[in-house]
């Protein structure tokens with residue numbers, strides 16, 4: 001961890017080691033201006049607006065923005081993606097920036113966070129984002145080609161909440177941590193009951209040297225298909 005001493009070591013400030021690293025711009029490509037703008041807003045306003053803790057600021061790139069980018073390889077280039085429990089906009093804003101031809105719906109029940117998401121969309125100019133205030137259980141049925149989710153609920157709950165949102169053949173893409181395999185096992189019954197099939201834990205790489213994210217993917221079964 002990089003630490004900058006601002007006052008004879010009395011007031012040490014942790015610095016994000018990714019600041020100024022050219023590999024970020026290369027990795028994000030055309031999405032870079034929007035992702036960089038989003039990062040800037042999180043740094044300047046994120047803590048103040050209660051979206052991230054102070055300790056997260058120096059970890060924004062690796063733990064949050066690159067981690068969010070890890071869902072993109074499992075998402076369709078076009079179609080409707082619903083990000084359930086967007087919060088600060090993770091992974092939904094990053095996915096929208098990287099998939100400009102997809103229509104991304106950020107679903108978030110908390111008013112304060114909905115306002116923030118609107119501010120982010122205005123500031124970044126992302127034209128492919130719709131913000132909806134509400135809970136997953138209240139969302140329209142069968143509308144999504146994919147659902148993304150990070151840090152919202154256990155996988156068994158996510159199956160129950162998101163299977164109805166997905167069209168048949170649509171994919172749930174859930175960022176999970178170390179216990180991803182255990183969660184898949186624990187959700188076996190919920191998978192059967194909700195018609196979610198083919199759950200897999202995938203290691204998703206972003207930039208070389210960054211620990212791969214663990215992503216659970218599962219598909220909403222098509223009627224009549226053998227599981």
Ligand SMILES: C[S@@+](CC[C@H](N)C(=O)[O-])C[C@H]1O[C@@H](n2cnc3c(N)ncnc32)[C@H](O)[C@@H]1O
Pocket residue numbers: 084085086087088089090091107108109110113134135136137149150151152
């Ligand atoms: C811990 S935060 C995670 C936010 C963001 N996905 C991230 O990774 O930083 C969980 C978010 O899920 C939202 N949430 C909780 N229950 C929900 C539900 N039933 N449907 C949709 N969102 C929900 C909360 O309001 C909150 O913003």
